[in-house]
Amino acid sequence: MAAEGELTASSYIQHHLTNLAVGEGFWTWHVDSLLFSVGLGGLFLWLFYRAGKKATAGVPTKFQCFVEMMVEFIDGIVRDSFHGRNPVIAPLALTIFVWVFLMNLMDLVPVDFIPHAAYLMGVPYLKIVPTTDLNITFGLSIGVFLLIVYYSIKVKGVSGFVKELTLQPFNHWALIPVNLVLETVTLIAKPISLALRLFGNLYAGELIFILIALMPWWSQFALSVPWAIFHILVIVLQAFIFMMLTVVYLSMAHEDH
Template sequence: MSGESATDYIQHHLTNLNLDLTEGTVEPGATGFWNLHLDTLIMSFGLGALFCYIFWLAARQATSGTPGRLQNAVEAIVEFVDKTVSETFHAKSRLIAPLALTIFCWVFLANLMDLIPIDLVPSILSALGVSYWKVLPSVDLNFTFGLSLSVLVLIIAYGIMGKGVGGFFKEFLTHPFGIWLLPFNLVLNLVEFLAKPISLALRLFGNLYAAELIFLLISLLPWWIQWALGTPWAIFHILVVPLQAFIFMVLTVVYLAMAYERH
């Protein structure tokens, strides 16, 4: 901590490195619409590229003979996601399974960054002149809301694909009470419509933010007790990392299936 108070230490680790597009300056903790969180963007795009590279490498090394460990792992993930999608989304779509696979692997890798020691990456980057860096993209609402808003766009698109433009708006205005209670239908459907991306984003953010905060609190303790508390929490968190990715993926597929099917 080197002279920092506990509050300053935690605040430092939860501060993004921002690029102010209006002034072209890079500064920590800046707020406003025209600010980009450079650490979140670099980490999320880097992890997305890592996901693509791993699966490309597995496809390149695939063999009909005895598969290697990488091929086994990738095939297990693909089969698991494909089975989950087939049980949830019953219509035919060439996009849903790849979308679900991308969401699961991308969110999983993003969450996995929480298992890296708290001070490791910031210490390395601090020696290179970068004072602020959040390794965990899932602790940034911009990342989680970016994913959920993309899902919202797909919900609208699949609703129109499954029901047509007229059918989509007719169901939105008349379900569940019929045309005579249109105002109530509109309010209920609008609340449900907006609650889906909000709940997706906040669920992922809240769980990972709480986990990151506990890791930060443990790191404030004396070194001889950090391992005693940090190791069990990290083992438990190994279950949380894939679980949150799985929940985000399943809810996305469920929402798209609900939007596509006629009621």
């Protein structure tokens, strides 16, 4: 769509950064982000289910080897970083890593490829990278936050969780208000930092791809390929960081002082 005469550079950028939305105000739904995030989550489940169904003790296929390497990699990280006993953590870590990676991977699709096809079919806006939508990253981080609170209360009890918020880092009744403020800020900062870190890195990467698409056609390949190669590292690293911090936070929630 960069070549369409009715679009200026600013309107082109704005067009690619606008979600396909329905509803108003707080109840606005970003249909494209929901569609691609749920679709990629379903793709992850389907691929790993097929790998599990077709797994063999004999000579494995290349995809089975890949899945086994992923499972062993995540299992090793959980064993090293998680100091409790919970059979949910490893599958959760695997799900987060692969799902976030697949959502990030959509950033490597040419910026005009799918949105322009949708535009020709009458869809005015379409963002295909779910993690460039703050609603998606906050949804993921809020889910992690709820698990942190749930396991903190389950392992330590309500009284233990309250004591953790009120008697740390200063174990004195007179400093309970100070402890409560510090620990509450620390607790709330976890989902906020998770969401903003993932969103900021992917949003910046997508914006650079859009700016490259505005340049003359003969320079786009020379600029987009090196950036795409570098961005592969960002895509993998951000998925790993989100997964790793989730495991660490849940490990902290399981520590009973």
